[in-house]
Amino acid sequence: MSQPSRKSHVVYSRKEFDVLYKTKAGVLPEQADLFAPLTAAPWETENVQGIVLGWKERDLFGYRVLDSGCGSGKDSVYLAQQGHMVLGYDFSDSAIAAARRRAREHGLGLERVEFAIADATDLRLEGEFDSVLETGLYHTLAEDKRVSYLSGLRRMSPSGNLLLNCVSDILPLNFPGPFLVSRDNISSTFRASGWKVESLEEGWYETLFTPETIRQFSVLRDLPPVDERKLVLNDAGRVMCPVWLVVAT
Template sequence: MSSAPDPGLVPENPAAAYGFDAAYRGAPPNWDIGRPQRAFVHLEETGRIGRRVLEVGCGTGELSLYLARHGHDVLGIDFAPSAIAQARSKARWRRVPAHFLVWDALKLPELGVRVDTVLDSAMLHCLGEAEQARFVDGLASVLDPGGSYFLLCDVKPEGASYFHGASLSRSEIERLFAGPEWELESVSETVFERRASHNPAYLVGVTRT
């Protein structure tokens, strides 16, 4: 899978983009653990990730690099330029053929790629409600029929109108993927690992019909 030249795309929410970009300029943020999340490693080990992969919100690229080393054709996107710069540097020094692009995940229809699998390590749960719906709509433009979207997100207690930190409840996940183009295959309890802790999380598996 080839990627287009980096277009310097301006995110629709530049304040949020700046916040994430600034987080990657100093010490690694607590969600950047220096390796892929174990939940995604298990998916790879059990053969559930297709050959052509798009990782949305890839950060500094550890998951994309891991998958590229295991033979997948991978493109990682993030709207934080400093994160993508680090990911590209890692790929170069490790000699791993992963591709990275500064891109807004709300503009997937403009990306111009088709993949078997989309991976999301805690990106969707950072978006607002309208942005989440728009992202899900855009998924169909890059994911082939029969392909899979796997989401790792922090757990929001059911019925909570507000919960500290970014998170999703099971019912919110079910509503997001209630459309006829999606089949919600699984919502499994797991953990999201951070540098000094871990949170209860869902690993969500969705198939594009």
């Protein structure tokens, strides 16, 4: 099944990700053209996502955790604080610098959390992990990259589990973002890469968007207007993004 194209598909380059993570909070004046009217990337919320907290409450994380596409290290630091040994990786050197800075500010040493620069589609890290956490990388990859990516994670965790969320194909019409992922795509791609899907559920991911800022974001980029009737907001008025929650072994 080929990946459908859509006018509202938004992709950021490696260089743009480097701009994003040049400060811990992901806020720089140069970002104005990338994320305006937001002052940070829409996924750079202040707190750990409820999805990750929920997986922790269900005791789904093993002791040694690989945080795939860790960004500024928010989830890695949280899990290290909870007693896990964590390795986070990202392809952006400034993201890894921000993650290391975050760990130091929380008093965490290398015995608890480490960070490395690595390419998710050509993963060459050492070690073996009980769990892999993935909170937003899969849906940025085209279909021809997904099997090799998940196969690389399988090699890093041959007998562990994978906890992943990705943007669902029930996203409101013209919502600006990455590739949309179907239930069937997850089932077939995970199976082809050596993972068995144990559970596949619908969930919600908090963004920094509000209805007003998502409208401005689309106008500034000449994107089609979002069907705002389908937007779901949290108590703070932020747009919640529908995602798939995948637990695989």
